[in-house]
Amino acid sequence: xxxxxxxxxxxxxxxFHRLPPKQAFFVDTTPxxxxxxVEFWIPLQLWEIPGSQGLEALxxxxxxxxxxSSLIWVIDAADDYTESLRALFRTVVAAHAENPGLHIxxxxxxxxxxxxxxxxxxFRQIQDRTIxxxxxxPSAAVQELADRIQFHLTSVYDHSVFEAMSxxxxxxxxxxxxxxxxxxxxxxxxxIPKCFLFDVPSRLYITTDASPVDPPSHDVCCQYxxxxxxxxxxxxxxxxRKGTKRKVAYxxxxxxxxxxxNTVAYWQIxxxxxxxxxxxxxxxxxxxxxxxxxxxSLRDAMLKFEALEARKRRPPPP
Amino acid sequence: xxxxxxxxxxxxxxxxxxxxxxxxxxxxxxxxxxxxxVEQSQHRFLSDLMLNLWDCGGQEAFMExxxxxxxxxxxxxxxxxxxxxxxxxxxxxxxxxxxYYTDCLNAIKEYSPDAAIFVLIHKxxxxxxxxRKEVFLRKKQELLDHSExxxxxxxxxxxxxxxLYRAWSRIVxxxxxxxxxxxxxxDEFVESCSAVExxxxxxxxxxxxxxxxxxxxxxxxxxxxxxxxxxxxxxxNVQPVLPPDRFExxxxxxxxxxxxxxxxxxxxxxxxxxxxxxxxxxxxxxPNTYILVISTDPDILPGALRLNIEMAKERFxxxxxxxxx
Ligand SMILES: Nc1nc2c(ncn2[C@@H]2O[C@H](COP(=O)(O)OP(=O)(O)OP(=O)(O)O)[C@@H](O)[C@H]2O)c(=O)[nH]1
Ligand SMILES: Nc1nc2c(ncn2[C@@H]2O[C@H](COP(=O)(O)OP(=O)(O)O)[C@@H](O)[C@H]2O)c(=O)[nH]1
Ligand SMILES: [Mg+2]
Numbered sequence: 001x002x003x004x005x006x007x008x009x010x011x012x013x014x015x016f017h018r019l020p021p022k023q024a025f026f027v028d029t030t031p032x033x034x035x036x037x038v039e040f041w042i043p044l045q046l047w048e049i050p051g052s053q054g055l056e057a058l059x060x061x062x063x064x065x066x067x068x069s070s071l072i073w074v075i076d077a078a079d080d081y082t083e084s085l086r087a088l089f090r091t092v093v094a095a096h097a098e099n100p101g102l103h104i105x106x107x108x109x110x111x112x113x114x115x116x117x118x119x120x121x122x123f124r125q126i127q128d129r130t131i132x133x134x135x136x137x138p139s140a141a142v143q144e145l146a147d148r149i150q151f152h153l154t155s156v157y158d159h160s161v162f163e164a165m166s167x168x169x170x171x172x173x174x175x176x177x178x179x180x181x182x183x184x185x186x187x188x189x190x191x192i193p194k195c196f197l198f199d200v201p202s203r204l205y206i207t208t209d210a211s212p213v214d215p216p217s218h219d220v221c222c223q224y225x226x227x228x229x230x231x232x233x234x235x236x237x238x239x240x241r242k243g244t245k246r247k248v249a250y251x252x253x254x255x256x257x258x259x260x261x262n263t264v265a266y267w268q269i270x271x272x273x274x275x276x277x278x279x280x281x282x283x284x285x286x287x288x289x290x291x292x293x294x295x296x297s298l299r300d301a302m303l304k305f306e307a308l309e310a311r312k313r314r315p316p317p318p
Numbered sequence: 319x320x321x322x323x324x325x326x327x328x329x330x331x332x333x334x335x336x337x338x339x340x341x342x343x344x345x346x347x348x349x350x351x352x353x354x355x356v357e358q359s360q361h362r363f364l365s366d367l368m369l370n371l372w373d374c375g376g377q378e379a380f381m382e383x384x385x386x387x388x389x390x391x392x393x394x395x396x397x398x399x400x401x402x403x404x405x406x407x408x409x410x411x412x413x414x415x416x417x418y419y420t421d422c423l424n425a426i427k428e429y430s431p432d433a434a435i436f437v438l439i440h441k442x443x444x445x446x447x448x449x450r451k452e453v454f455l456r457k458k459q460e461l462l463d464h465s466e467x468x469x470x471x472x473x474x475x476x477x478x479x480x481x482l483y484r485a486w487s488r489i490v491x492x493x494x495x496x497x498x499x500x501x502x503x504x505d506e507f508v509e510s511c512s513a514v515e516x517x518x519x520x521x522x523x524x525x526x527x528x529x530x531x532x533x534x535x536x537x538x539x540x541x542x543x544x545x546x547x548x549x550x551x552x553x554x555n556v557q558p559v560l561p562p563d564r565f566e567x568x569x570x571x572x573x574x575x576x577x578x579x580x581x582x583x584x585x586x587x588x589x590x591x592x593x594x595x596x597x598x599x600x601x602x603x604x605p606n607t608y609i610l611v612i613s614t615d616p617d618i619l620p621g622a623l624r625l626n627i628e629m630a631k632e633r634f635x636x637x638x639x640x641x642x643x
Contacts, residue, residue, distance in 0.1 A: 216582045223578040227571050228591055231598060234564045238514065238596040241614050252594060257587035258579050 001091060002074030003084045004029065004051030007109040007156070011074060012048060014156045015165050016040075016202065021156040033057050041199040041206060041272050042173055042309075054087075055094055065098040069172050072105045077122050077153075078113030085126065089133050092149070093142055100141065104149045105168050106130065112155040119153065127151045159203075159222040160215060166204040173206050174309060178301065183209040186294050187277075190287060195277035196221055197269065200229070206273070221276045224264045228254045257281055267295045269302050330440045330477065331402050337477045338486050338523050364520060364527070364606055364638065367493060393429035400489065401437045405457065405474075406444045416464045423468050435470045436489050437461055443476035450474070480566030487526040487566075494527055499637055503630075504530035511626045514596070514612040517565055518634075521606050524569035568610065572600075590620045599623045604635045 002008050010024035016038040019027075030050040038044050047068075049057050058065065073091065075084045088106065095102055108126050111119050134146040152164035183195055187209040194217045196205040203222055232252075252268040263284045267275045275295060284291065339361045361369040401422060407415060426433050439461075445453045454474045461472055473485035491497060500518065508516045508530045515531040561567070576586045589600040596614050601624060603609040609630075611623050 220578055220582060220584075223575065227575050230571050231568065231591060232593050234561055234567055235593075235596050235598070235612060237559055238612070238614050240595055240616050242616075252592060254589070254591040254593075256575070256589045258584040259587065260584075262584060 001049045001054075001071065002051060002107075002109075003076065003087060006051060006074040006076045006084065007107075008048050008051075008074045009034075010156050011107065011109065011154065011161050011165075012046060015162060015204070016046070024156050033061060035061075038202075040169065040202050040204065043313075044169065044172070055091060065095055065102065068099065068102060070103040070105065070168055071095055072107060072168060074107045074109050075126060076110055077108040077119075077126065078110040081122075081126060085129055085133075088130065092134070092145060093137070096142060096145055103168070103171050104145065105164070106149060106151045107154045107161070107164055108151060109154045109161075111153045111160065112157045123151070123153050158215070159219045162203050162222055163213065163215065163218050166206070169204055170206060178305075179207050179298075180210070182294075182298050182301065183207065186298070187211070190291060190294070191280060191283055193217070193278050193280070194221075195275060198225060198274050198276050199272050200225060200268075200274050201272060205276075217278055220264060220278070224256065224266065225274070225276060228266060255284065267299075269295075269299050270306055273302060330404060333477050334402070334438075334440065334475070334482060337482060338525070361522075362606075363490065363523070364494065367495075369493075393425045396426060396430040396433045398489065398493065399426050399430075399433050399435045401435070403437065403439050403457070403461075405439050405441050405453065416460075419461075420464055420466075423465060427468060434492055435468060436485070437470050437472045438475045438485055439472065440475050442474040442481065443478045480563050480570055483525060483566040483569045484563065486523070490520070490523075490525050491527070495640060496637055497528065500528040500634075501530060503633060503637060504528050507626070507630055508532045508611075511611065511613065511618060511623060512615050513623075514614055516612070517568075517610045518603060519565075519569065519572075519608045519610065521602075521608055524572055526565050526569070527607060529565065572608075590624070592620055597623065599627065601627045603627065603631060604638050607634070607638070609634075 007024075009027045009030050010019070013019035013027065014021055014024060016036075030048055032050065033053070034046075034048040034050075036046050038046050047058075047063070049055070055065065071091075073084075073088045075081050075088070092104055095104070106126070108123050111123070114122060130149065130151075131146045134149070135143055137143055150167065152160070152167065154161040154164045179197060183197065186192065187195055192209075194209065194211060194213075196208045196218070198205045198221070203225060205221075252274075253266060255263050255265040257263050261281045263279045263281045265275075265277050265279050265284060269275055275298065279291075363369050399422070401419060403415065403419075423435070426435065439454060439457050442450060442454065458472045461470065471488070473481070473488070475482045475485045494500070504516055504518065507513075509532060513532055515529070517526060517530075518528040519525065520527055572586065579586055588602065589598065591598040596612055597618070597620055598610065598612050599620055600608055600610040609627055611627065613623060
C-alpha cells in the first residue's frame with residue numbers, strides 16, 4: 001500500500017517480473033486492486049492496493065485483513081511525505097485492530113533521488129516521526145507496534161528493493177533456524193565475511209549469517225547471480241559430452257575472483273536455492289575441500305527440508 | 319596510430335567512446351555534454367598499440383573549419399577513420415550530412431590514402447526492430463552511393479546493445495598485429511583441451527581479439543570469420559546452435575560486473591563456472607587480454623582448464639610482443 005505514484009507497481013514489477021529499472025519510468029497508475037501469485041520458494045500472494053484507495057478496497061473483494069501476513073507501506077521519500085506518514089499511521093492503527101499479528105514494513109522508496117547525506121536524514125525522520133506517533137497513541141497495543149514496525153530504504157535503481165523485499169518474505173518462510181545456524185557456523189569456522197541463501201529466480205535471499213548486511217556486499221552478490229545466469233543462458237543449448245570418469249549429477253558452482261583476497265562463490269543447493277558467499281580467496285583456494293563438504297551437508301539438509309515441506313503442503317489423502 | 323571519429327553533434331560519438339574505452343555503462347552517458355571542439359584522447363590497447371582518438375565535434379562552424387583549414391593536421395597519418403551517422407538525424411539535414419561526409423572522404427583520400435574507413439549508423443535502437451534491417455540496408459546503399467570508389471565498411475550500432483562491440487571488435491581487429499597467428503595458436507589451444515571454443519578479449523575494452531571453435535558447426539565459423547560488412551542479423555542460412563552475439567553479450571556482462579565491483583573498490587580477476595551442461599573459465603592470458611574457454615567435456619575439471627591457460631600464457635605473451643614461434 002501507499003499513496004499514488006509512490007512506486008508500489010514499480011517495486012513489484014522490478015522484483016517479481018524482472019522489469020528493467022529504466023522502464024519503471026513508464027509504469028501506469030494502477031486503477032484497481034491487483035492480486036497476484038508470484039514465483040517464490042514458497043507460495044506467495046501479493047496484493048497491490050492503489051494509492052487512490054485504502055483498506056476499504058479489500059471488503060468488496062471478500063478479503064479480510066486477517067488473511068494477510070504482511071503489510072508493506074511504500075513512501076515516496078523523494079517527495080513531501082507528510083501526507084503519506086499520516087495515511088500510514090491511520091492504516092497501521094486500523095490494520096492492527098483487525099489483525100494484531102500482521103507484520104508491518106515501511107519502504108522509504110525512491111531513495112536514489114537523494115544524495116547520501118539527505119537520504120539518511122530523510123530516512124531517520126520517517127522513522128522518528130512514525131515511531132513517535134505510535135508511542136504517543138493511547139492504546140498500549142498500538143504503542144507496542146513502535147518496536148515491531150520495520151523500515152527500509154529502497155530504490156529500484158540498485159538492489160536495495162530486493163534486500164527490503166527479502167526481509168519481508170523471510171518472516172513468512174518456515175523456521176530456518178537450522179539453516180541460519182549452519183550459515184553462522186560455516187562463516188565462523190571458515191572465516192567467511194558474508195553468505196546468503198538466495199532464491200535464485202526471484203533474487204531474494206531467504207536467510208543469511210548473523211553479521212549485518214551491508215548494501216554493497218548484497219549488491220555484489222545479486223549482480224553476480226544476474227551475471228552468471230546470463231552466461232548460462234547464452235550457452236544453454238550446449239550438452240555435456242559423454243564422460244568416462246565422472247557420472248555424478250552436476251550441481252552448478254561458480255566463482256569469481258575479485259581484487260586482492262576476495263572471491264564471490266555460488267553453489268546451487270536445491271532447484272531454486274543457491275548459496276552465494278563472499279569468501280577470502282586464500283581460504284577458498286586452500287580449504288576448498290572443507291568448504292565443499294560443508295556445502296554438501298547444507299545441501300543434504302536443505303533437500304530433506306524441502307521434501308518435508310512439500311509433503312506438508314500436499315493435500316491430506318481423503 | 320590515429321583514429322578519427324567524426325560527424326554531427328549528438329550523434330553519439332562521445333557516448334560510444336566512453337562505453338567502449340572508459341568503462342561507462344550506457345545508462346550513464348546521458349550526463350555527458352556534447353563535444354564542441356576536437357577532443358583528443360589516447361587509449362593504450364594491447365600494450366603497444368596506441369589509439370589516438372580524435373573525437374571531432376560536429377557543430378557546423380567547426381565542421382567547416384576542419385574541412386577548410388585544418389585538413390592536413392586532422393587528416394594526415396590517419397590509419398583508421400570512423401565516421402558516425404545518427405540514424406535519427408533530420409531528413410532535411412541529409413544533403414548537408416552527406417556533403418560533410420564526402421568532404422571528409424576526399425580529405426582522407428588525399429592525406430591518408432591507406433586509411434581504413436568505417437561508417438557507423440548509430441542509434442539503431444531508435445528504429446523499430448521490424449524495420450531495422452530495411453532501414454539499415456537503405457542507409458548503407460545511400461552511403462555507398464556517396465562514397466564513390468572509396469571502400470568503406472558499414473555497421474549498424476547502438477550503445478544500448480551489443481552491436482557496438484560487434485562493430486568495434488571488427489574495427490580493432492584490423493589493427494591487431496599477428497591477428498592470424500593469434501587465431502592459429504588459439505585453434506591449437508582449443509584442440510589441446512578439447513574445448514568447445516575459446517575467445518580472447520582485450521581487457522579494458524572487452525573487445526574481441528581472436529576467436530576459435532572446436533565445435534562442429536560450420537554456421538558458427540562462417541559467422542565470425544566472414545569479412546563482409548555486417549549488419550545486425552547474422553546472415554547465415556545454417557541455424558546457428560549458439561547465439562551469434564554471445565561474445566558481445568559476454569563483454570557486456572563483464573563490463574557490468576566490473577562496474578559493480580568498482581563501486582566497492584574491487585576489481586575483476588577471473589571467473590570459473592561449472593554448470594550442469596558446460597564449464598566456462600575466464601582468466602587473464604596476457605597482461606592486457608583475457609581468455610574465455612568453454613568446455614562440455616565432463617572429464618575436464620575447471621582446474622585443468624586453468625592449468626592449460628597457465629601453461630599457454632608465455633606463448634601468447636611472446637606472440638603479442640610480435641614474436642612468432
Ligand atoms: N527515482 C525513482 N523513481 C521511482 C522509483 N520507483 C518508482 N519510481 C517512479 O515513480 C513513479 C510511480 O510509480 P508506480 O510504481 O506507478 O507507483 P504506484 O505506487 O504503483 O502508484 P499508483 O498505482 O498510482 O498507486 C513512476 O514514474 C516510477 O518511474 C525509484 O526507486 N526511484
Ligand atoms: N537512443 C540512443 N541514444 C544514444 C546512443 N548513443 C548516444 N546516444 C545519446 O545521444 C546523445 C549525444 O551523445 P554524445 O555522445 O554526446 O554525442 P557526440 O556529440 O557525437 O559526442 C546523448 O544523450 C546520448 O545518451 C544510442 O545508441 N541510442
Ligand atoms: Mg501502481
